[in-house]
Amino acid sequence: MTAAPTAAAPRHSRVIDLLRGAPILGPVAALILACIFFATQTDRFLSGANFSLILQQVMVVGTLAIGQELVILTGGIDLSNGMIMALSSVLTTGLIANSGVHPFLAVVLGLAVCVAFGVLNGWLTTAIGLPPFIVTLGTFNIAYALVRIYTTATITSVPDSLLFFGNTFSIGSTEITYGSILMLVLFAIAWLVLGSTRAGRSVYAVGDNPEAARLAGIRTSRVLVGVYAMAALSYGIAGLLLVARTGVGDPQAGQTGNLDSITAVVLGGTSLLGGRGQIMGALVGALIVGVFRNGLQLMGVGSIYQVLITGILVILAVSVDYLSHRAK
Amino acid sequence: MFLKLALPVVTLIALAASPAAAADPIVIGLITKTETNPFFVKMKEGAASESTRLGAKLLTGAGAKDGDNEGQVTAMENMINAGAKGILITPSDTKAIVPSIQKARKKGVLVIALDTATEPVTAVDALFATNNFDAGLLIGQWAKGAMAGKKPVIATLDLQPGITVGAQRHNGFLQGFGVAKADPNSSDLVTAPQVVCSQDTHGNQAEGQAAMENCLSKNPDINLVYTINEPAAFGAFTAVKAAGKDKQIVIVSVDGGCRGVQGVVDGKIAATSQQYPLKMATMGVEAVVNYAKTGKKASGYVDTGVTLVTDRPQAGVASKDSKFGTASCWGKK
Numbered sequence: 279m280t281a282a283p284t285a286a287a288p289r290h291s292r293v294i295d296l297l298r299g300a301p302i303l304g305p306v307a308a309l310i311l312a313c314i315f316f317a318t319q320t321d322r323f324l325s326g327a328n329f330s331l332i333l334q335q336v337m338v339v340g341t342l343a344i345g346q347e348l349v350i351l352t353g354g355i356d357l358s359n360g361m362i363m364a365l366s367s368v369l370t371t372g373l374i375a376n377s378g379v380h381p382f383l384a385v386v387l388g389l390a391v392c393v394a395f396g397v398l399n400g401w402l403t404t405a406i407g408l409p410p411f412i413v414t415l416g417t418f419n420i421a422y423a424l425v426r427i428y429t430t431a432t433i434t435s436v437p438d439s440l441l442f443f444g445n446t447f448s449i450g451s452t453e454i455t456y457g458s459i460l461m462l463v464l465f466a467i468a469w470l471v472l473g474s475t476r477a478g479r480s481v482y483a484v485g486d487n488p489e490a491a492r493l494a495g496i497r498t499s500r501v502l503v504g505v506y507a508m509a510a511l512s513y514g515i516a517g518l519l520l521v522a523r524t525g526v527g528d529p530q531a532g533q534t535g536n537l538d539s540i541t542a543v544v545l546g547g548t549s550l551l552g553g554r555g556q557i558m559g560a561l562v563g564a565l566i567v568g569v570f571r572n573g574l575q576l577m578g579v580g581s582i583y584q585v586l587i588t589g590i591l592v593i594l595a596v597s598v599d600y601l602s603h604r605a606k
Numbered sequence: 607m608f609l610k611l612a613l614p615v616v617t618l619i620a621l622a623a624s625p626a627a628a629a630d631p632i633v634i635g636l637i638t639k640t641e642t643n644p645f646f647v648k649m650k651e652g653a654a655s656e657s658t659r660l661g662a663k664l665l666t667g668a669g670a671k672d673g674d675n676e677g678q679v680t681a682m683e684n685m686i687n688a689g690a691k692g693i694l695i696t697p698s699d700t701k702a703i704v705p706s707i708q709k710a711r712k713k714g715v716l717v718i719a720l721d722t723a724t725e726p727v728t729a730v731d732a733l734f735a736t737n738n739f740d741a742g743l744l745i746g747q748w749a750k751g752a753m754a755g756k757k758p759v760i761a762t763l764d765l766q767p768g769i770t771v772g773a774q775r776h777n778g779f780l781q782g783f784g785v786a787k788a789d790p791n792s793s794d795l796v797t798a799p800q801v802v803c804s805q806d807t808h809g810n811q812a813e814g815q816a817a818m819e820n821c822l823s824k825n826p827d828i829n830l831v832y833t834i835n836e837p838a839a840f841g842a843f844t845a846v847k848a849a850g851k852d853k854q855i856v857i858v859s860v861d862g863g864c865r866g867v868q869g870v871v872d873g874k875i876a877a878t879s880q881q882y883p884l885k886m887a888t889m890g891v892e893a894v895v896n897y898a899k900t901g902k903k904a905s906g907y908v909d910t911g912v913t914l915v916t917d918r919p920q921a922g923v924a925s926k927d928s929k930f931g932t933a934s935c936w937g938k939k
Contacts, residue, residue, distance in 0.1 A: 320688075328687055335680050430767035431793075432701035520676070525705030529768070530673035530698075575684035581667045582641045 301547035301555065304598050305562040308545075308591070312566060316573030323573055326452030333458040336568040338363075338523060339538045340461045341516035343546075343560040344468050345509030346539040351472075352485040352505050353552025354410035358399065359513045360535020361421035364528070366392045367517035368425050371433040371440065371527030381439045389514040395421065396510025400503030418536065425529050433527030444522035457519045461561075464512065468557045481505060486553030541567060541588060545595045549603065566591065632662040632898040634891055635685030635693040637678050639722075641668045644863055644937030645883050646696065649720065652887035653694065660895045665690060672808070673766075675699040679706045692716035692894030694887065697724050700770050700793075704729045716897045718904060720886040722771055725793070732893065732904040734886045736912050738774035738860070739781075739790035741879035742832075744914040744923070745858040746782020748877045749830055751920025752856055756829060758783070761803040761821040763814050763833045763842055768793060772834055775860050779832045802828065807838040814841025822849050833859045836866030836878065843874040862915055864938060867931035870915055877916035877925070883936055885910045 316323040342359050349356040370388035373379040379387070395417055402413040443457035472478035480501045483491040492498050516535075521527055544550065545566050546559025570591075571584045636653045638646035650666055657664040665688055667681025678698055683706075685693060693715055697703040700722060707717050707729050719730040727733060749758075762779070765772025770793040777788035777796050785798035797804065802825040805817035814837060821828060822845060831846070833839035839859035846855045852874075859866060862880020869875040893904035914923065915931035 322688055331683055331687060335683065338676065426767070432699060432768065434701050434704065524675060524679055524702060526675075526702040528675050528699060528702040530675060530702070534670050534674070571680065572684050572687075575665065575667060575681060576688045578663060578665045578688070580641070581681065585670075 302559045305547050305559055309562055309566050312569050320576045322576050330452050330454050332568045332572050334455040336564040337457045337461040338516050338520045340564040341512055341519055342535050342539040343542040343564050344464055345512035347543050347557050347560040348505050348509045350543050350548055351481050357414040357536045358417040360532035361418050362392050362395050362510055362513040363517040363535055364532030365421045365425050366514040367521045368527045368529050371436050372429055375433050375435045381437050392510040392514030393507050396507035400506030404499040404502050429529055441522050443519055457522050465561050472557050482553055541592055544592055549599050632895055633690045634662050634894045635665045635690040637681045637695040638668045639672050639696050639698045648936035649883040649887040652884035653891050656888045656891040662895055669698045673698050675702040691898040694718050694720050694890040696721045700725045716894055716903050718890050720890055733907045734889050734910055736881035737909050738771050739778040741860045741912045742775040742778020743782035744879045745877055746779040747923045748920050749858050750783050758800045758830050759827045760801045760830045761828045763805055763807045763817050763838045765834045766806045766808050809835045809838055811837040811841040814838030815844045818842040818845035829855055831857045836861045836863055839875050862935055864935040867928055867935045870928045880913045880915045880931055882910050
């Protein structure tokens with residue numbers, strides 16, 4: 279490509295090329311622009327304490343989005359994630375508070391239930407070949423019902439050990455929540471696995487073209503079941519973060535977790551068609567939502583505008599993905 | 607490309623937001639359960655006009671939907687970062703919000719619950735609210751008079767499990783009707799042999815209609831229907847009318863919204879207990895401004911009052927007619 283565009287190449291093709299090469303650039307630019315905008319609008323935005331707060335506020339949806347990203351990369355979608363999270367958090371806190379189970383065992387049991395749900399999602403998708411949308415819509419309702427069969431009352435006596443990830447440590451005068459760090463570590467692990475392991479490459483391959491992946495010797499069913507199980511594990515961890523953040527086991531939680539996490543994934547430039555996207559995009563996507571919510575609130579703009587902006591951003595992000603894909 | 611597209615968005619936000627005032631006004635946060643319920647819209651109106659009158663700055667926030675605790679927590683954190691002196695909140699999840707309220711109070715923020723009590727009530731500095739048990743009691747007492755000489759067959763269209771307001775109205779109604787005894791603060795529903803059908807409606811018209819349809823197929827002899835709020839009551843009326851029983855079934859409700867009072871005028875709702883969101887918000891804003899100026903915190907429970915609105919008054923039960931109800935209602939007329 280030369281510096282002067284020729285008639286054959288449309289004017290915007292370099293931007294498109296850039297975005298196709300690194301689809302995360304668009305979302306990152308949007309995030310930075312949003313931060314600059316809010317910094318000029320309110321003097322309370324640009325502080326370590328406020329950024330730490332934003333990070334803490336997105337730690338639950340961010341962790342949910344890790345699992346959602348994995349599933350979407352395979353060309354699937356997971357509607358059940360928020361309810362699986364709610365089930366594990368209510369079960370874990372309930373086992374401790376109502377049944378006297380040791381906190382460690384309760385956490386393990388909670389996570390095990392999540393993984394079981396993930397395996398169920400994966401198995402129904404692969405063995406019977408049902409569409410993920412329908413499978414996870416079903417498990418969403420099952421988990422919703424199980425939460426309410428188990429308890430309708432909020433569990434308030436949560437032991438301190440479960441609140442650890444809601445505690446903070448200080449860097450200078452800025453207090454940082456341990457849970458935010460856990461979320462960042464989980465993103466780093468997912469990034470390493472997706473980028474540098476055979477398993478990670480299989481996830482992309484299955485999402486891009488399952489038939490080609492199968493012919494290339496990838497056991498697609500095993501990859502899919504593994505992805506749904508790992509995703510569900512991340513929902514379980516999100517549940518623990520939720521408990522740490524709010525200090526309670528809340529049976530009302532998680533009902534919009536699916537759409538919130540899909541929003542983060544899409545804002546991060548991941549294609550809903552599967553096979554294209556970067557895990558760090560989901561983090562950026564979650565942060566974009568968090569920054570807008572925080573910034574608009576600091577400015578005193580009603581929260582309905584936060585919803586409006588999120589809607590516009592989602593459509594923008596999908597348009598960018600679609601246009602850059604079509605340009606290929 | 608992305609930049610080009612992002613520009614209108616930024617412009618839009620700039621239009622939606624007004625720049626911060628030069629002086630440092632007292633900042634007050636108002637967090638409602640949802641953005642859309644007319645009850646909270648009225649509350650916001652009241653808080654906004656009172657804030658303007660007293661020169662304070664009002665920040666508002668809400669959960670994404672009823673029951674969204676995390677959304678309310680997030681709004682509260684952001685408001686505290688914005689320098690709020692006091693937070694007025696209608697807690698969506700009365701227990702789950704408590705740890706976050708405690709954190710806010712530790713930072714010296716005055717927290718006042720509006721409309722809905724936290725569990726425990728003492729988690730906040732003060733509570734400005736309707737006494738929901740009394741609201742239920744009033745329609746129960748009225749119904750007892752109205753049903754005199756008939757064998758009551760009751761359906762209750764409730765809120766959802768675990769929410770105090772729902773239990774208080776329901777229990778108040780049954781106690782007022784004289785068929786049950788209840789603890790006014792309990793979040794568990796009591797029942798009575800006269801109650802043949804109880805269904806959750808989430809306070810929503812469509813679910814209220816479905817619930818009433820199901821109740822009528824379970825027991826076609828129902829002649830008295832308690833509803834958690836007026837949307838549920840309208841849903842119930844649609845079902846009752848479709849079954850051709852609108853002359854024999856009495857529907858009572860709670861709220862006193864303008865649509866609800868119109869329902870009383872139209873004869874769809876026989877009686878409703880009216881509450882006053884504007885008053886709650888106005889008092890809340892005054893309390894925060896007072897705290898910011900004098901350091902004195904409001905405390906305890908302040909009953910913002912409830913009035914029985916009906917055009918069929920019963921002996922021994924204080925009530926006002928729908929004309930009064932219309933003059934003091936909230937929401938769109």
